[in-house]
Amino acid sequence: MKRLILMRHAKSDWTTGGADHQRPLNKRGRKSAKALGDWLRAQGHVPDHGLCSTATRTRETLDLLGFDVPVTYEDRLYHAGPVAMTKSLSEAEGACVVMVGHNPGISGFAHELLTRPYHHPRFEDYPTGATLVAEFDIADWSELRPGTGEAMGFVIPRELLEESEA
Secondary structure, three states, X not given: OEEEEEEEOOOEOHHHOOXXXXXXXXXXXXXXXXXXXXXXXXXXXXXXXXXXXXXXXXXXXXXXHXXXXXXXXXXXXXXXXXXXXXXXXXXXXXXXXEEEXXXXXXXXXXXXXXOOOOOOOOOOOOOOOOEEEEEEOOOOHHHOOOOOEEEEEEEOHXXXXXXXXX
C-alpha cells in the first residue's frame, strides 16, 4: 500500500509584489500550515518523503508542516498539471509521500486519482491549504493509475483553525 498526502499550498501574501514564484505565505497561511501538520500527525498520516514545487509559498508550507523528511523540490511541479504530478510521483520513494503544489493542477490531480470524488463541500474548488489523504493498493509509485485511490480524509485549514478557536 502507498499513501499520498496531496496538499495545495497555504494562503500566500499578495501584498509583497514581485514575481509569482517568490510570493511567500501570509500570517494566516503560516498558521494554517502548522495546523495542517498537527492534523496529519493526529490522524497518523506522517510522510516519509516530500515532493514540492520550487515556489516560495509551497516550500514554506511544507517546512511549516514540521516533518523531518527528505524532500525533492521540482521546477516541473510549479503550476503543474496531473501529467507532471504523476511523473514526479512515479519517481518518488517512500510509503507515504506528501506532495505540495498549486491549483488548478492539484485539484485536477486529486479528482483524477480517486475512485470517486470525496464528499466535502470544498473538494471541488480545493482552496488554499486543502489536503487530501489517499491510499493506493500498489507496491511502487510507478504503478499509480488514475481512478484507483481511496480517500482516507480531506480537510481545509478553516476547519482546523475554527476547531482550535472553539
